[in-house]
Amino acid sequence: MQFLRVAVTLLFPLLQLHTVPPAWRSEAVVVRAVVDGDTITVAPFGRVNLLGIEAPHLSTRASDIAPFAVEARERLSSLVLNRWVRLETDGQPITKAGRRIAYVFTEDGQFVNATLVREGLARASSRSGARRLDELERAQRDAQIARRGMWGGAPRIPDAGYTPPSKRSR
Numbered sequence: 001m002q003f004l005r006v007a008v009t010l011l012f013p014l015l016q017l018h019t020v021p022p023a024w025r026s027e028a029v030v031v032r033a034v035v036d037g038d039t040i041t042v043a044p045f046g047r048v049n050l051l052g053i054e055a056p057h058l059s060t061r062a063s064d065i066a067p068f069a070v071e072a073r074e075r076l077s078s079l080v081l082n083r084w085v086r087l088e089t090d091g092q093p094i095t096k097a098g099r100r101i102a103y104v105f106t107e108d109g110q111f112v113n114a115t116l117v118r119e120g121l122a123r124a125s126s127r128s129g130a131r132r133l134d135e136l137e138r139a140q141r142d143a144q145i146a147r148r149g150m151w152g153g154a155p156r157i158p159d160a161g162y163t164p165p166s167k168r169s170r
Contacts, residue, residue: 023131024093028084028107037072038122040080040104042087050113051090051101052136054125056150068150072121079112080104090131103132114139120149 026045033041037055041047056066058073087102094100104112116122117136120143124136144151 023091024089026087026102028086031080031083031085034073034077034081037069037076037116040076042085045087045100048087048100048102048104050116050122051103052124052126052130052132053113053117053122055116055122068121071149072116075119075121076112076116079106079110079115083107085112111135118142118148120144120147120151123150 029042029045031040031042035041035047036058038050038053039047040050055072055076056069058069059065084107086105086107088105089102093102106112111132113122113132114135117124118139124133124140126133126136130136143149146152
């Protein structure tokens with residue numbers, strides 16, 4: 001019996017290290033900037049990546065911008081920029097790489113992450129076991145079936161006069 005008591009005493013702290021903290025929801029916060037199609041800046045937390053999704057990547061070089069990256073950023077801006085939102089975590093609010101991650105909800109309850117996926121401007125991208133992964137995957141299937149955004153539409157055509165630099169002229 002003494003052995004069992006010692007074993008439990010030693011193992012209990014180890015078990016606590018591997019438990020996932022419960023979900024957390026913030027008070028209303030203001031979105032101060034939209035960095036790209038899946039990253040915002042909010043007061044007072046700073047930069048936040050939208051949890052469970054991945055939008056096409058923007059680049060500092062126009063020739064490297066992925067199709068629908070500009071559209072994703074513009075749509076995210078129209079949903080949240082200079083507006084009050086609530087952030088919801090799914091366990092750990094900060095990744096091992098030090099990035100803050102959260103689901104984002106508008107004041108009227110719109111799930112922003114799913115909206116971007118449903119419109120074909122982002123794709124579901126999450127670890128298994130995420131609480132809202134099923135909802136994001138359903139939104140992605142809806143976008144694929146309807147051929148919205150990256151699942152079938154044509155990307156934005158660059159403005160007239162824009163031509164990417166040719167590799168031969170360098």
